[in-house]
Amino acid sequence: MTNKEHLLAELLTLTSRSITHLTASMATLSFDLLRSTDPSVRAAASKMIARMEAVSKELDQHWKLIAELTGEETPERIDAMVEIHLHAVK
Secondary structure, three states, rough: OOHEEEEHHHHHHHHHHEEEEEEEEEEEHHHHOOOOHHHHHHHHHHHHHHHHHHHHHHHHHHHHHHHHHHHHOOOEEEEEEOOOOOOOOO
């Protein structure tokens, strides 16, 4: 890999990492907003979580391509969203 190719790969890695952190922060904020008593706020938060999940899936593709480009393993995503359904027990 030439120096410019290495720099480009590093730029792609840093950009994807920044977008990953931004997505995780926005998802966390959305989960916090789900606790609101305002139905409009909860609805907006729910929609944002769905959008962040879509962005997260696209970022997974970015990381796979970056791994192929650099020859390194795809980093483990500890910030990935997992859908959990809770039910009240009576």
